[in-house]
Amino acid sequence: MVRLPSCPICEIELSATAAARSKTFPFCSERCQQVDLLRWSDGKYAIVEPLSADKLAEKQFEDEMDGQFDDAGY
Numbered sequence: 377m378v379r380l381p382s383c384p385i386c387e388i389e390l391s392a393t394a395a396a397r398s399k400t401f402p403f404c405s406e407r408c409q410q411v412d413l414l415r416w417s418d419g420k421y422a423i424v425e426p427l428s429a430d431k432l433a434e435k436q437f438e439d440e441m442d443g444q445f446d447d448a449g450y
């Protein structure tokens with residue numbers, strides 16, 4: 377028995393030709409491709425990199441600089 381590829385979003389089985397030709401493969405449709413994209417951008421799959429103390433200090437410094445410019449009326 378040949379196991380057909382299936383859409384990771386809705387788990388519908390894709391035909392062999394769809395798998396070979398579809399622009400949206402491995403998704404069954406553009407809609408499912410979008411759903412996957414949204415999941416990524418929502419950060420559900422994202423690897424969360426903890427902010428190091430160095431980076432945090434750097435960011436605070438930049439924020440302070442921005443604040444100074446604002447106060448000076450630029």
Ligand SMILES: [Zn+2]
Nearest residue numbers: 383386404408
């Ligand atoms: Zn689908």
